Amino acid sequence: MPHFAKPGEGSWTQHYPELSTGPTTYADSTSPEWYELEREAIFEKTWLNLGRVEQLPRVGSYFTKELDAAGTSLIVVRDSDNEIRAFHNICRHRGNKLMWQDFPGEEVSGSCRQFTCKYHGWRYNLDGTLNFIQQEEEFFGVDKNDYPLASVQCDVWEGWIFVNLDPTNIESLKDYLGGLGKGLEGYPFHELTQVHKYRAEIGANWKLFIDAFTEFYHAPVLHARQAVADESHKLQGYGYEALHYELDGPHAVVSSWGGQSPPKDLSMVKPIERVLRSGLFGPWDVPDLGMEQLPPGLNPARHDKWGLDSFLFFPNFMILIWKTNWVLTYHYWPTSYNTHIFEGTCYFAPPKNGRERLVQESAVVTFKEYGLQDGNTLEATQRMIESRTPVKSFPLNDQEIMIRHLHHQVGRFVREYQEQQ
Amino acid sequence: MSDTSTVALPAGFEDLAPFSDWVLQGERARYAKRVESTMDELQAFYDAALPRMEAACEYLEQYALDDLPEEGVNLLWLYCSLVTVSFPVEVWRQPRVPDAGASAIDAVLEPAI
Numbered sequence: 001m002p003h004f005a006k007p008g009e010g011s012w013t014q015h016y017p018e019l020s021t022g023p024t025t026y027a028d029s030t031s032p033e034w035y036e037l038e039r040e041a042i043f044e045k046t047w048l049n050l051g052r053v054e055q056l057p058r059v060g061s062y063f064t065k066e067l068d069a070a071g072t073s074l075i076v077v078r079d080s081d082n083e084i085r086a087f088h089n090i091c092r093h094r095g096n097k098l099m100w101q102d103f104p105g106e107e108v109s110g111s112c113r114q115f116t117c118k119y120h121g122w123r124y125n126l127d128g129t130l131n132f133i134q135q136e137e138e139f140f141g142v143d144k145n146d147y148p149l150a151s152v153q154c155d156v157w158e159g160w161i162f163v164n165l166d167p168t169n170i171e172s173l174k175d176y177l178g179g180l181g182k183g184l185e186g187y188p189f190h191e192l193t194q195v196h197k198y199r200a201e202i203g204a205n206w207k208l209f210i211d212a213f214t215e216f217y218h219a220p221v222l223h224a225r226q227a228v229a230d231e232s233h234k235l236q237g238y239g240y241e242a243l244h245y246e247l248d249g250p251h252a253v254v255s256s257w258g259g260q261s262p263p264k265d266l267s268m269v270k271p272i273e274r275v276l277r278s279g280l281f282g283p284w285d286v287p288d289l290g291m292e293q294l295p296p297g298l299n300p301a302r303h304d305k306w307g308l309d310s311f312l313f314f315p316n317f318m319i320l321i322w323k324t325n326w327v328l329t330y331h332y333w334p335t336s337y338n339t340h341i342f343e344g345t346c347y348f349a350p351p352k353n354g355r356e357r358l359v360q361e362s363a364v365v366t367f368k369e370y371g372l373q374d375g376n377t378l379e380a381t382q383r384m385i386e387s388r389t390p391v392k393s394f395p396l397n398d399q400e401i402m403i404r405h406l407h408h409q410v411g412r413f414v415r416e417y418q419e420q421q
Numbered sequence: 422m423s424d425t426s427t428v429a430l431p432a433g434f435e436d437l438a439p440f441s442d443w444v445l446q447g448e449r450a451r452y453a454k455r456v457e458s459t460m461d462e463l464q465a466f467y468d469a470a471l472p473r474m475e476a477a478c479e480y481l482e483q484y485a486l487d488d489l490p491e492e493g494v495n496l497l498w499l500y501c502s503l504v505t506v507s508f509p510v511e512v513w514r515q516p517r518v519p520d521a522g523a524s525a526i527d528a529v530l531e532p533a534i
Contacts, residue, residue, distance in 0.1 A: 194532055195530060195532070196448075196528065196530065196531050196532070197528070197529050197530035197531075198526045198527060198528055198529065199526070199527055199529045200524065200525060200526040200527065202524070203524075270507060270511045270512065271471065271507075271511055272471065272474070272503070272504065272507040272511065275471070275474045275475055275478070276474070276478070276504075342526075344526070345530075350486075351486055352485065352486070353481060353482050353483070353484055353485060353486060353489075354480075354481025354482065354484060354486060354489050354493060354496075354497045355478045355479075355481045355482040357481070357486060357497060357532075357534065358478065358481060358497060358500050358501060358504070361448075361501045361504050362504045364448070365448065365504050365505055365508070368448075368526050369508050369512075369518055371526050372518040372521040372524060372525075372526055373518055373519070373520060373521060375521070375524045375526065376520055376521045376522045376524040377520065379522075379524065
């Protein structure tokens with residue numbers, strides 16, 4: 001008997017007829033050729049989140065983003081009209097990378113009045129127009145108007161900055177994010193300005209880490225030791241069931257219970273958590289974000305045991321919104337078919353005092369400890385699905401529906417792209 | 422930071438002076454020290470600091486973050502280290518995360534305080 005109600009079809013998976021219930025393969029995670037198709041069909045076609053507007057507080061604030069999967073580096077900037085814009089990070093003169101420091105492959109951020117190329121001093125306004133050519137009279141009829149920075153479609157949704165590298169794209173960001181995006185509108189993301197960001201190089205296909213973070217079936221087992229022994233045993237006995245799943249186009253959400261913020265029984269959690277009143281589920285004492293009610297997209301099952309919702313906005317952006325008024329995001333940036341860069345960012349309300357700062361540290365470090373376990377497990381998975389073992393077919397259970405959906409959607413994007421070629 | 426004589430802690434926390442090498446700004450530095458330490462060293466720090474944590478929290482609660490005096494900031498970093506050290510002591514029974522091998526997740530952006 002399930003603890004939480006499932007759809008009338010008997011399972012979450014069967015509620016979505018486009019999904020099969022049969023075994024799956026991970027051939028889409030072991031092939032350099034397939035990865036090349038994903039780059040073109042997905043990372044050069046869909047809206048990608050690069051961060052938040054608070055990262056660009058003033059006119060002239062900028063950051064760069066390396067997008068290996070789309071084969072480019074971007075500059076994202078707040079221009080003189082307070083518009084957020086994005087450009088390919090390349091000087092129009094000889095193709096030098098425009099904004100970088102010390103290491104050409106690393107990301108930078110800062111503030112400037114204009115972009116100046118280190119190589120020959122060409123200068124661009126914050127809106128991308130070219131305003132200065134060194135020794136302009138030596139060129140042959142070059143008109144500055146013909147050489148602006150190459151711009152990229154850029155839009156902002158609820159303070160989240162997205163780009164789309166396809167110049168022919170006509171789908172607005174709002175339309176792309178669909179009903180799941182709409183259901184989150186009004187959430188006070190802008191109040192959560194205390195940021196801790198982590199980065200890891202992971203030896204596994206990008207989808208495998210999303211797979212790990214869109215199912216909690218693994219949690220009572222892989223993370224068993226993070227709970228105290230009795231609690232861990234109990235959790236494994238129960239296993240994991242979500243409160244609710246929803247698939248919406250390429251995007252999806254899983255809604256989960258939140259039994260540890262605070263726990264029913266203090267002996268369930270680590271001793272230090274009892275003193276700090278904080279842990280994996282975040283600080284137990286919840287900051288007031290001035291929300292009269294949750295946006296309709298949160299806690300979709302309207303369950304009193306609700307703890308968090310994990311949204312996957314296709315292809316590689318996850319937002320976890322916790323009942324305890326903090327937010328965690330994950331980004332997965334492919335660098336090859338079997339490597340990617342993982343970014344995990346924690347967003348909290350600014351701590352009012354040192355105690356609150358310490359309490360937030362506890363949530364951040366707990367996330368990191370779990371993430372380390374997950375990250376290395378992925379490398380073990382990648383090694384074997386890539387191996388020449390004859391085992392190529394794998395079952396997925398109903399709590400792994402978002403994995404089935406992700407790989408299904410990746411296949412659909414690649415197929416539709418190939419049909420258009 | 423290894424010269425412990427220069428790291429002041431607030432009055433009333435003198436008993437933690439032997440552990441002031443844990444006054445480290447930045448999660449990377451705190452984690453690095455943890456994985457370079459023995460379990461005996463981690464346990465000794467934990468055993469001394471955990472019973473004083475409630476008192477430390479009460480001290481830290483008195484100040485807005487921007488007004489926290491230098492010795493208070495030191496106390497905050499010391500207890501951030503305790504958070505990092507609590508995992509080996511309370512959970513893993515070893516300094517590193519089990520099965521984490523060579524993998525690392527590094528802090529790339531943190532609040533100044």
